[in-house]
Amino acid sequence: MVPLTHYLALGAILFLIGAAGVIMRRNAIMILLSIELMLNSVNITFVGFARQWADLTGQVFAIFVIAVAACEAAVGLAILISLNRDRSMVNVDEINLLKW
């Protein structure tokens, strides 16, 4: 029997790895991938809670999270592709046209 804290700890570790990736990497695709990882860490937490209380709500919401992740990937990648086509760059700190 796996205790709930194990699931929560794993979810937290993955969330932190993902968050570090989002903040520290320059490449926009890497940021999107790290966001995917963060969403998945939430899924693990959801499934852990569903396991704990033998309640399916957690699993249902994990499915919704996956749907949201699919939307995020589609729109995010569309933005990146149009950005890459217009300005041919993928690094987020170069996208500073509105910053002066």
Add this chain to the structure above:
Amino acid sequence: MELVFFYLFAAGIVGASLLMVTRANVIHAALSLVLAFLFMAGLFVLAGAEFLAGVQILIYAGGIMVLYLFSIMLMNVGVAVRLRQWHRQSALALAAALLLAAEVWVVLGRGGYPAAQAWSWRLGQTPGNVEALGQVLYTKFLFPFEVASVLLLAAMIGAIVLAKRQITR
């Protein structure tokens, strides 16, 4: 036995995601993330979420990640590998992440959760997880389900509008 497999999968997930965050080449990073997702599917089976494990592989690994690889190939990543990979605010970010980690550690350290309750079904027997999940999804969560479909439609249209090449005559 369950605990052994949990640690196995957890080590796989953490290792693969660390690999993902540190790769310079985006394709390598995406493939490491796929590996992490496969381990996660194993973890979901362990937690009694068989259907979710299938969804994880089918939608996440087989759908979303292929979309990523596809888009990465459309862009030119050869140049991006040789550029500086880390943001200037990295040190600050790492400090913030470590602070967050300490906070999570304190919160989790309190513990005190009761032992897990048993599912009303057994793993690998019918009627099992799929039936129960379908039952809940189409009764109690019907409205969020429909909203999710609308969200997917909006994302689909948005993605097409954003990525479509301008037609100039």
Add this chain to the structure above:
Amino acid sequence: MEIAAEAVIALVKIAVVLGVVSLVVAYLTYLERKIIAHIQQRLGPMRVGWHGLLQPIADGVKLFLKEDIIPDKADKVVFVIAPIMVLVPAFVEYSVLPFSSTFYITQVNIGIFFILAVSSLGVFGIVMAGWASNSKYSLLGALRSAAQMLSYEIFLGFSLIGPLMLAGSLNMQKIVEAQSDVWFVFYQPLAFVVFFIAALAETNRVPFDLPEAETELVAGFHTEYSGMKFAFFFLAEYANIMVTSSVAVTLFFGGWKGISWIPLPGFVWYALKLGAIIFVFIWLRATLPRYRYDQLMRLGWKFMFPLVMANIFLTGLVKYLFL
């Protein structure tokens, strides 16, 4: 002690299935060459053994002894992993197929869903191979293949929903049980047609072999591969044909269940039906020309998608009204 015994039995079963599947897949290449040869009024392989029966073994030995070339500009790690990523999913899928009433490796609740999920991983190997080769032909083949397999996976999955609604379970053995009286192909002819076309596209077979398209892309995603790595792609292609044919047999043709007044064991029925469907696969290769890329996508999204949606709607309506 019981766990150890179960593990040993499971391992023996896996070894038997893997061995038989590898052998059958090797001979599938022979069968394909022979059938196509006879359709084109040739003899096909005749030299090695009686009517060339030992040809697959000779080919295997040849590929095994060939030099294993890794291109200089290739991404070494991904280049090596890619053929494994193609072959492993193709073989993992056999773990939930019921070959007879008693012989199967395992039965899981999400049986057919598991097969769909694992088969969706096959596209990774192809994309990885195409990208890692660092060659234009390979990359074009991989991009074509990614788009094609990603779209046709959708129709493949949706076409299975009709039969699954009738069976009321995702468990492969339960699906076979549900077809005791009538095979689902008679209830769901539309679903079967869509499934078969999508299966052709999923396995990169003629008329949808755009990712390989030897007349325009040399060999598509595996242009740069040689030796055993090439053999892996080759084996995976035929293993995938066998899996999709097996899914067709299980979901539409009653699996190991036969006609009741002819007493034959379950796996013989299974093998007969499987052989018939694989024969159609090979027959089509000798008959049809290749689709153009835009035609392929139009066929999928504008024709098959509405068709399969209508099928699901009709099945649901009929099930709600009459059952």
